[in-house]
Amino acid sequence: MKIEITMTVNGETVRETVEPRLSLADFLRDRLGLTATHLGCEMGACGACLVLLGGKAVHSCLTLAAQADGEVIETLEGLNERGVIADLQAAFHDRNALQCGYCTPGMIVTAHALLADNHTPGRHEIRDALSGNYCRCTGYEAIVDAIEATAVQRMGEAAE
Amino acid sequence: MKSPALDYLRVETLSAALDAFAGQGGDAIYLAGGHSVIPSLTLRLQAPSLLIDISRIAELSGVELVGGWLRIGAMTRHAEMIHNPLIRAHAPLLKAAAPHVAHPAVRNRGTIGGSLSLADPASEFPAVAIAMRAEIEVVGPQGPRRIPADDFFLGLYETAMEPGEILRSVFVPPVAAGQVVAFDELARRRGDYAMVGAGIQASFEGDRLGDIGIAFFSVGPKPTRAWGVEALLRGGVLDQATIKAAQAVLADDLEPDDQPQMSAAMRLHLARVLLGRLLGSLGGQKA
Numbered sequence: 001m002k003i004e005i006t007m008t009v010n011g012e013t014v015r016e017t018v019e020p021r022l023s024l025a026d027f028l029r030d031r032l033g034l035t036a037t038h039l040g041c042e043m044g045a046c047g048a049c050l051v052l053l054g055g056k057a058v059h060s061c062l063t064l065a066a067q068a069d070g071e072v073i074e075t076l077e078g079l080n081e082r083g084v085i086a087d088l089q090a091a092f093h094d095r096n097a098l099q100c101g102y103c104t105p106g107m108i109v110t111a112h113a114l115l116a117d118n119h120t121p122g123r124h125e126i127r128d129a130l131s132g133n134y135c136r137c138t139g140y141e142a143i144v145d146a147i148e149a150t151a152v153q154r155m156g157e158a159a160e
Numbered sequence: 161m162k163s164p165a166l167d168y169l170r171v172e173t174l175s176a177a178l179d180a181f182a183g184q185g186g187d188a189i190y191l192a193g194g195h196s197v198i199p200s201l202t203l204r205l206q207a208p209s210l211l212i213d214i215s216r217i218a219e220l221s222g223v224e225l226v227g228g229w230l231r232i233g234a235m236t237r238h239a240e241m242i243h244n245p246l247i248r249a250h251a252p253l254l255k256a257a258a259p260h261v262a263h264p265a266v267r268n269r270g271t272i273g274g275s276l277s278l279a280d281p282a283s284e285f286p287a288v289a290i291a292m293r294a295e296i297e298v299v300g301p302q303g304p305r306r307i308p309a310d311d312f313f314l315g316l317y318e319t320a321m322e323p324g325e326i327l328r329s330v331f332v333p334p335v336a337a338g339q340v341v342a343f344d345e346l347a348r349r350r351g352d353y354a355m356v357g358a359g360i361q362a363s364f365e366g367d368r369l370g371d372i373g374i375a376f377f378s379v380g381p382k383p384t385r386a387w388g389v390e391a392l393l394r395g396g397v398l399d400q401a402t403i404k405a406a407q408a409v410l411a412d413d414l415e416p417d418d419q420p421q422m423s424a425a426m427r428l429h430l431a432r433v434l435l436g437r438l439l440g441s442l443g444g445q446k447a
Binding site for chain 2: 001003019020021023026042043044047050053056057058059061062063064066067069110113114127128129131132
């Protein structure tokens, strides 16, 4: 069986014919070539595959492309091109908040979603938000630092 | 880690979903948030011929006060348990439990109906439904029926739902003045399955406890109500001596099995520790 799906991905309308079993992650990576979305565990534990669906962070490995029919999807590529994570990216770079970088797309999506909801998260709240994102290079301290620094910087800019 | 090939049908009404299931002779699975169904497919734990996507059926959504109950539609996502004003006001135990359910991104997709109908023994919402005296409404070919949470969870991943039935709503009695709640769990890491957890909803009449509902999870094959502890506490003053007595009789309510990760004695010990903390928290909330 194949079905036709239509969705908005990073601002563009996409219409494709897919097998129902195709995950949104494989659809984005293999069909659309959007490989910033990474696949780690493929069972919702590691968080490397997070994308925004209707503005909310979701696991693209736990969502079928068919379920995203009619939805608005934004991947790390879209966030990057819109410039809305430039400060987060710079903070991750400045603080060396990555080693191998495999988990980083998911970390950035989580951080972006957290800071959209909560402009002044404490370190405990940042850690709680990151609880579904695994970094196997054990770099959490620097990641928390980078997100905290971005929040502080954004609050400073908003106050000016 | 890829799902087997299958067919997919998105339906707009409950009757279309029931018809599709019947037409498939049972070889179908309903798909809501998908956060338990899809891992089970990719792990090849099940391989239905057809997925029936019920997520866009209008009558499965919505949160409203109706007929003296808070009705929560089955498609209501876990994150809504934290943010929805009606749930926060009238079902504070759900709000207290929700931050412990998995991780933020899972809570954006996972649904209350999915959680209750899966009946994972380590899941928070089934126990909370029991402690709140919730009723669960399911719909099948013969129409709807309402099942008290006490009678809904029968065993390991086993509920009172018949094959093909769809969970439509959770009905929660809104909390009354003087009612207090407490929820906590012990997990190795935030978002992990709990080693033991519990939710309590209780009312105070002056210094004395009135009605109280206590349900544990991750202590056996299904969420477990602490009947004996409830009976001991009802009508009494919640002081240190009473809490100690409650911890002592908890062994009569729970029968955890020895497991490779944890002995039954260890789990019972953790349950007692948790009960003591939660009852202490209730006492602190007394008006």
